Amino acid sequence: xxxxxxxxxxxxxxxxxxxxxxxxxxxxxxxxxxxxxxxxxxxxxxxxxxxxxxxxxxxxxxxxxxxxxxxxxxxxxxxxxxxxxxxxxxxxxxxxxxxxxxxxxxxxxxxxxxxxxxxxxxxxxxxxxxxxxxxxxxxxxxxxxxxxxxxxxxxxxxxxxxxxxxxxxxxxxxxxxxxxxxxxxxxxxxxxxxxxxxxxx
Numbered sequence: 289x290x291x292x293x294x295x296x297x298x299x300x301x302x303x304x305x306x307x308x309x310x311x312x313x314x315x316x317x318x319x320x321x322x323x324x325x326x327x328x329x330x331x332x333x334x335x336x337x338x339x340x341x342x343x344x345x346x347x348x349x350x351x352x353x354x355x356x357x358x359x360x361x362x363x364x365x366x367x368x369x370x371x372x373x374x375x376x377x378x379x380x381x382x383x384x385x386x387x388x389x390x391x392x393x394x395x396x397x398x399x400x401x402x403x404x405x406x407x408x409x410x411x412x413x414x415x416x417x418x419x420x421x422x423x424x425x426x427x428x429x430x431x432x433x434x435x436x437x438x439x440x441x442x443x444x445x446x447x448x449x450x451x452x453x454x455x456x457x458x459x460x461x462x463x464x465x466x467x468x469x470x471x472x473x474x475x476x477x478x479x480x481x482x483x484x485x486x487x488x489x
Contacts, residue, residue, distance in 0.1 A: 318371075319434050320415055322426040323361060323398045325354040327388040327417070330381055348377055350384045350414055352398055355422075363400055364411035371401065374415060384417045395422050 328351040348365035402412035
């Protein structure tokens with residue numbers, strides 16, 4: 289029995305930690321990120337259209353040599369209705385192909401969302417491709433603005449909830465005080481009646 293409160297407290301904090309980590313993961317996945325590098329090429333593969341009933345579908349890829357790490361990153365370039373109605377993957381693919389075939393070294397900023405998970409063949413999805421100077425420094429303003437907005441909303445919700453909680457506690461305490469005063473008044477009246485009965489005898 290004494291271990292129950294401790295287990296409950298650990299379980300509650302574990303749930304909070306899991307919820308925070310899940311929220312951070314979703315935030316990092318869905319908010320735009322950016323990579324600067326040279327586009328090495330583009331590719332279109334025909335793959336099975338799982339769940340679409342259409343047999344096959346074309347999947348576009350953009351290969352980028354990252355400027356800072358010199359690693360090669362592969363991005364998918366799919367239309368995504370769920371992500372702000374991104375429906376211009378063909379235009380993005382053409383722009384990337386144009387940058388890849390230039391004779392002079394050209395750097396590009398690739399904005400994307402998602403993660404690269406080789407185990408399940410998951411690729412980040414490109415949002416836009418544009419030419420940038422070789423010394424361009426990318427600042428994830430979208431992540432910063434969205435993150436600050438979410439933090440502001442959570443702060444306001446927490447502030448209002450705490451104020452509502454204090455008001456409810458104050459109202460409960462006031463109600464309890466009134467009940468104590470009423471009980472004391474009734475006891476005083478009962479004692480006075482007892483004294484009056486004793487005197488009248």
